[in-house]
Amino acid sequence: MKKLMNQPEHFVKETMEGIIAAYGDKVRLLNGDYRILLSNYETRPGKVGIVTAGGSGHLPVFLGYVGQGLLDGCTVGNVFASPSAAKMADMIRACDRGNGVLVLFGNYGGDRMNFELACETVDMEDDIRTEMVLVKDDVASAPACEKDRRRGVAGMVYAFKAAGAAAENGGTLEEVAAAARHALENIRTMGVALSSCTVPQVGEPTFSIAEDEIEIGMGIHGEPGLEVRKMMTADQVAETLVQKITEDMPLESGDEVSVMVNGLGATPLEEQLIVYRRVHALLTQMGVRIFMPHIGEYATSMEMAGLSLTIMKLDEVLKGLLSQTARSPFYTNYNK
Known part of the structure; x- marks a missing residue:
């Protein structure tokens, strides 16, 4: 194995430290926790939060889409491994502004299990409402008649964009989730x-x-x-x-x-x-x-x-959501 790294066990931590060193004006860690990245962009009061999670090793997914008009937070596990439910719950709490949090992520067993537990936890302990939307865009992973088994891959970037724009437009939790689902259907x-x-x-x-x-x-x-x-x-x-x-x-x-x-x-x-x-x-x-x-x-x-x-x-709705301004360390939409 030939890689530009130090110790393998420090790979994720040092990647996160590099992101903060380069883009600390745009993103930050939650209380110094290198597993949880939050947006520094100012948003309107009461905006619905949007979060994701997954294993490291896929940059710019997932960390690269934390920013304006996109995600409010992301938590990562080790390379190709799900983060814990506790970390997910901490992230959801940090991204709730009183009107709920959309949990938008790829259809993988570990991520799904841990996010379900995290959503139950913040509902019981903090009275935070969540909506869960799974990305299932990979046509190779299951036939259309079994589409609920499909994996979530690069199409999630478009879903982040549609949901983020809907949230910036003042959508309710249900409306933001509906925008994500409408995007994913297409x-x-x-x-x-x-x-x-x-x-x-x-x-x-x-x-x-x-x-x-x-x-x-x-x-x-x-x-x-x-x-x-x-x-x-x-x-x-x-x-x-x-x-x-x-x-x-x-x-x-x-x-x-x-x-x-x-x-x-x-x-x-x-x-x-x-x-x-x-x-x-x-x-x-x-x-x-x-x-x-x-x-x-x-x-x-x-x-x-x-x-x-x-x-x-x-359609006209999705085209409008795609066109709206978005800014993150790894994605900027200049379309007018």
Whole structure:
């Protein structure tokens, strides 16, 4: 294992210290606890809080979206491991402004179990109302008839954006949760992996894949995909992902979407753009317009090579929420 780090057991703590050293004007730790990151941006009194949680190793998810018009707080566990229910409860308390907290996170067993316990705890001990919304956008992880089993991946960034805008607009807890659910109903993601990644405290690759192979539908923790194929061209990857996503969420001429090509940690931006050019051409041929494309690293898996494609089908409500100003250390929306 070759990584730019000190001791593996200090990996998460020192990452958080780096975030605070670089962006301490925008975010802060809760009482010095390196597991819990809070926003420093001023918000209107009574705004509904929005929080998330998950394992480390996915920057900018989850920590990078704590900021204005996005998340109010995030707590992280070790790499690819859920944080504790106690840490989640502390974060929820810190982000409640009297009108409740939306708990918005990916559909993973440990996160779900711990957040359920945390929500019960703050309800009983602090009388804090919560609404829980799970991100389930990965079409490769289960068929449409079993969509509740799907994993949450890069599409959660769009959900953070929609919910954050709804909260900034003065929405109630129920309205903010509804905005997140409405966004997620129109979001689908699928990825491909070219190489594995290594969890620092494990020291060995999570899985193996041959130099001349690509895995279609691989999960961001190394969960098995749909199939392993011989290496494909960028155009073939784009065509495969667009086909799989539009089979699950059909698009018609005249539709408008936002597209995210997301690098998984070790894919150069040039390669992401080559894939995007083909995605753009395919959707244009279908008569589908693209609004606010996102190309870059939005939800990674340590140093995994590969990428994911997310398509968010827009209506006027979602387009408006996506367009609103958002600012965090890792995401800034300049669209007007």
